[in-house]
Amino acid sequence: MSEVRRDIVTDTWVIIDTENERIPKTQKRDIGSSSDCPFCQGHEDRTPNEIFAVRDGSEPNGPGWTLRVVPNINPILKVEGELEKSGVGVYDMVSGVGANEVIVETSEHIVNFFELPEEQIGLVLQTYRRRIEDLHNDKRLRYILVFKNHRPLAGASTIAHTHSDLIALPATPVRVKQKLNGAQEYYSYKERCLFCDIMHQETEMGDRLVFQSAGFVVIAPYASRFPFEILILPKRHAFSYKLITEAEIKDLAMVLKKVFHTMYDVLDDPPYNLILCDSPNLLPKANYWATIKSDYHWHIEITPRLYRTTGFELGTGFYINRIAPEKAAGMLRGSL
């Protein structure tokens, strides 16, 4: 019989149906060539002017870099303009103020994140922290979302060159609110961090544990929405990614390289999304401030996209997952 599992953080439910288990094959991909790639060294004129770069002393917007941050050439939100709220009859609207940046993770035409050297992945993780810190100074921006779309089936553009996306939003996302609510409710009842408790339970039980490093725990979450979904939790309780230390960045770079390499081997280069689940910049409810430092715990979600969502997911907000997380964790663990 299948199980209907509740995600304790967001109060959504997932049907784990292991009777009809199958893992679809992913298809070969077109990775393009360096000569056509706007993210490769020497093609700086094909992107807007850089916001930040790691350079060897060279001038901005030319060669001589190892990492660049540029505005998205087709931004969905822009920094310029006033944040205006208005009504249209019964409806509400906010002007599209925000930011939409791209973090080009290497100057070479590398298409898989795990193929970067650990130090380079560390540089990417430092850049996440730097961009979040910088954008948090703009109090019009409620939330900074850092994420990766790998392969078009996960919503990536046709540019295969490895990169991350950043979108700064003028409203707090509903999923973030759900997580803050879930964490706050749990803490107010138990006086313990929900994420710390999940981490302790998973390391003790072990059947959903993929592996752990000095600073991080990698698990297949109990109510995984997607087959082979991964949750990475820092062992040290910290409510914001901005608090990550240099030692933790070095460790996390190793963890991510290992996770994505394993996922590539086991699932044959699957489409996936990576989402950095950080605290908001401005909190939507004043009473979140009182407790967020103790009850929220930043983390990373990785969601392979092997299936299409159907009318079921759209109509319910629930998910159907035909691979039990215990099985997924076992397969990933076995290939580490």
Place this chain on the structure above:
Amino acid sequence: MSEVRRDIVTDTWVIIDTENERIPKTQKRDIGSSSDCPFCQGHEDRTPNEIFAVRDGSEPNGPGWTLRVVPNINPILKVEGELEKSGVGVYDMVSGVGANEVIVETSEHIVNFFELPEEQIGLVLQTYRRRIEDLHNDKRLRYILVFKNHRPLAGASTIAHTHSDLIALPATPVRVKQKLNGAQEYYSYKERCLFCDIMHQETEMGDRLVFQSAGFVVIAPYASRFPFEILILPKRHAFSYKLITEAEIKDLAMVLKKVFHTMYDVLDDPPYNLILCDSPNLLPKANYWATIKSDYHWHIEITPRLYRTTGFELGTGFYINRIAPEKAAGMLRGSL
């Protein structure tokens, strides 16, 4: 500048970004052949035994029918078994009790819903009502979701023969709760139905109105999550689809045929989902009962699936839509 629009019913936000507008081409599809199709007349032995059928006096599970309801051959939830709730450490779980049915809409190998005669579409709509009424007798079942997945990009199986899906759930979906909450809050503040107010505003403003019949209003919703998203509202306030009259079914059959035919013409046979947004069977909060008859209003959502969702949608619960609903409504209206 783009607009960040709030969906007043569910309190989710959509970024309407019209500066980077483009409508992707859909590809030709493989519609299979009748000889391989488990849903075609004469192949009744390829499905589980029927739950309901419209027949010419013939015996069940053989030829002589115009519509059949059968259990899904790979059900994600099953009717048998006890509804058991249990805890796994910090987590919660419910046993997978429910139902998963398929409504085969015709005995012929027709792949587009709008190609059915209006009377046949009316038969499908009557069958929705009949199955919901029947399953509501089982008080283990909290919510009955009726939906359609058209083409694999919208999550459909490889069976192209036109059909609808039904899943009966032992928990009330989070999206349904959001809608009940939004409707209840609005009613308690205004003492008017939110959906009736939306309908009045849209028929007056007209820029998002696709068309209206005697009994139904068809609009492109203000905060459309997907390009060319459609909302169909019954003009007569009714909290449950079970209250639909025979005259309304006849009218709705005409409306659906027209909407899907137009969508086929304008978007070249797009993948889509249809979702019947009905009231729950058992209400998750006792105080919903007091007001649901006045504040909820059943409706139908149709969501073309022209783009993949990205890490942005997964991380936020928000959506990005690059076609303004005013433009979508205009294009659909122009091709009616």
